[in-house]
Amino acid sequence: MPLQGNLTPHGRLHGGASVALAESLGTLGCHLHAGVGRTAVGLDINATHHRSPASDMVTGIAVPMHRGRTTASYQVTIHDAQGALTCTSRITCLIIPR
Template sequence: MTDTTGAQTPLPEIAGTLLERMGIEITEATARRAVGTMPVAGNTQPYGLLHGGASAVLAETLGSYAAQQHAGASRAAVGIELSCTHHRSAREGLVTGTATALHLGRTLATYQVVVDDADGRRICTARLTCMLIDAVA
């Protein structure tokens, strides 16, 4: 992945994280855009529908990845606000999330994240704001 200066930023290790447990795969991450997928299977409510919280996790993950690219290696991006509107659900397959930058500032970065099903139908629209802070050594 590359940050806003074009420098390569390595992917963080996901073993043992929520991303691994939910099957989230990041396919693209730049400061302006991040894309990833998540299986519906294993991320459902007891009724068999994609859990709204799973869509929120995907949205925050993608926005945070993009914000970290904007922040650069010496800073950290931490989510401070997430709102999600759930338009419909899915019962099977993969959902794809796309985070697009709305604001890339010195201390804040805000993203709109759209989660679609395999047929391109919108599942969720989310907005994430991250604070950009000095990285803890």
């Protein structure tokens, strides 16, 4: 995700942009897990912002923590281009019929 357009008035990455990225990645992973005829909606999300990125781009990776029949949880880590951890988030999604 580019930092351009996602900055606070102070010029730092907005925490809400990191959470939006984490929710997008976690929900996508859960949606793929849910399978045909079902979809995923966010139920809970939290984030810890560790540091401001030292680059103009961040990358997020979602790893499943729990993949059940009705819920799934993912841990999302966001790193800057130098590999420094900038944010850790956990999202839980509810799996529902489409």
